[in-house]
Amino acid sequence: MIRAELTKIRTLRSTFWVFLATFALCVGLGFLIGLSFRNIADAGADSLFASFYAVTLGQIALVVFGVFVISSEYSSGTIHASLAATPRRGRFFLAKLAATTPVVLVLSLVTIVSMFFAARAGLGPRAVPFDARGVAGATVYLTLICLFATGVATMLRSAAGSLAILLPLLFLGSQGLGNIPKVKTITQYLPDQTAWVIMHLTGPPGSAQFERPYGPWTGLALTALWTLAALLGGYAVLRKRDV
Amino acid sequence: MHNLSKSYGSTKAVDGLSFTIHPGRVTGFLGANGAGKSTTMRMMLGLARPSTGHVLIDGVPYQHLTRPLTKVGALLETRSAHPGRRAYQHLRWLAQSNNIPASRVEAVLEEVGLQNEKSKRAKGFSLGMAQRLAIAAALLGDPPILLLDEPVNGLDPEGIIWIRELMKSLAAQGRTVFVSSHLLGEMANTAEHLIVIDHGRVLADTTVSAFIGESTSLEDAYLRVIQR
Ligand SMILES: Nc1ncnc2c1ncn2[C@@H]1O[C@H](COP(=O)(O)OP(=O)(O)OP(=O)(O)O)[C@@H](O)[C@H]1O
Ligand SMILES: [Mg+2]
Numbered sequence: 001m002i003r004a005e006l007t008k009i010r011t012l013r014s015t016f017w018v019f020l021a022t023f024a025l026c027v028g029l030g031f032l033i034g035l036s037f038r039n040i041a042d043a044g045a046d047s048l049f050a051s052f053y054a055v056t057l058g059q060i061a062l063v064v065f066g067v068f069v070i071s072s073e074y075s076s077g078t079i080h081a082s083l084a085a086t087p088r089r090g091r092f093f094l095a096k097l098a099a100t101t102p103v104v105l106v107l108s109l110v111t112i113v114s115m116f117f118a119a120r121a122g123l124g125p126r127a128v129p130f131d132a133r134g135v136a137g138a139t140v141y142l143t144l145i146c147l148f149a150t151g152v153a154t155m156l157r158s159a160a161g162s163l164a165i166l167l168p169l170l171f172l173g174s175q176g177l178g179n180i181p182k183v184k185t186i187t188q189y190l191p192d193q194t195a196w197v198i199m200h201l202t203g204p205p206g207s208a209q210f211e212r213p214y215g216p217w218t219g220l221a222l223t224a225l226w227t228l229a230a231l232l233g234g235y236a237v238l239r240k241r242d243v
Numbered sequence: 244m245h246n247l248s249k250s251y252g253s254t255k256a257v258d259g260l261s262f263t264i265h266p267g268r269v270t271g272f273l274g275a276n277g278a279g280k281s282t283t284m285r286m287m288l289g290l291a292r293p294s295t296g297h298v299l300i301d302g303v304p305y306q307h308l309t310r311p312l313t314k315v316g317a318l319l320e321t322r323s324a325h326p327g328r329r330a331y332q333h334l335r336w337l338a339q340s341n342n343i344p345a346s347r348v349e350a351v352l353e354e355v356g357l358q359n360e361k362s363k364r365a366k367g368f369s370l371g372m373a374q375r376l377a378i379a380a381a382l383l384g385d386p387p388i389l390l391l392d393e394p395v396n397g398l399d400p401e402g403i404i405w406i407r408e409l410m411k412s413l414a415a416q417g418r419t420v421f422v423s424s425h426l427l428g429e430m431a432n433t434a435e436h437l438i439v440i441d442h443g444r445v446l447a448d449t450t451v452s453a454f455i456g457e458s459t460s461l462e463d464a465y466l467r468v469i470q471r
Contacts, residue, residue, distance in 0.1 A: 001340050081323045085311065085340040085341055087289045087306040087308070242291040
């Protein structure tokens, strides 16, 4: 069953393109952001921030993949064949997740490590030493946000509807809205922003503006909770509704 | 199948159907557009949940079958392959999902006459080719039970003769063949037994010859039953 889901992933051309886009965006932007930070005179400018910021844009491509994994079943009518072949809906969903997760995890790891070194090359003299926690956190985050997208898309079934929710949500984060004091109270708990601490995207430690009431690992755990909630919601809808 | 019903809002698509389908013969499932044929077949596969009643396949609900494709082969939708996938890729994942040997993929492609189109993407398939691919998917697990919703749809004259003979030979091998259609002439040629429904209710459950009875043709008999 898992093998069948892997074959499905492999035989869609969009898979290749969104994976390439994820990698290219993270690595390319990582380098450019590093480069732009190299010449900033401000000593407070955070090189770690520069090393990870590209994730906020590169993730978009992987989120599209997370959506397509399930929405393509509905748009093409393949869901009928899938559920006729695997009528236990929970099993079908688990097989899909079991096939998707390792693939996305490997892609995330390769992407994040490459991005970190691309950013380091860009930063030149301002480069920071290898940050294992940040790299691990960003890898897990990228995988979690992709699965979060799969959960949302399983609830909504349509790619357009899912992206209409996910893209504004993620842009909200990348545009730094999370650091505006009043708005922050709420937005800091959004599924992407909870992972910002571990990726050093909340700014240098100590400045009150960027202070978060949770630590790096707790934040990542909050993202995982969001993902779990979305997947459980997706499972509930999949179980309950006709196709 | 016992007391099977399905409502969509206030529409009763299927309204208390009870019947049994037997192996070794082609059973035709007749009814006007919107009579509830497709809805009934979706419920047989657990794709739609009945409002009341249940369907048992050799005593168990479809959802409880392990490797269901080796027990029941179904054609519900003409286009169920992803447009970007090649014909053989679609059959391959289906085979993998039910532990069906990969050699069956080639075998069914040949059986439906798609061996030369097997590397084509489904998006480039004509209606008839898509229908053949869907039939290949139904045959993939070499199942003893076949559920076919309007299999003739989109086939050329040669294809129509082919599927007619295929259904008869599958039944002759002792399999259960349940086929919906509103093409009466086709049913008269293929089916031995008929189940006629209208507005989700069974109007007749009998052999073709008994159904025709006094009437001059199947069409004549059908119209009489429907208008009653
Ligand atoms: N998903 C759905 N939502 C709402 N109504 C539906 C749905 N599916 C079917 N119906 C309604 O149920 C009734 C039976 O439809 P069904 O598709 O089962 O008929 P059918 O006998 O297969 O017709 P046809 O010969 O045209 O294929 C129709 O009135 C239809 O409008
Ligand atoms: Mg129909």
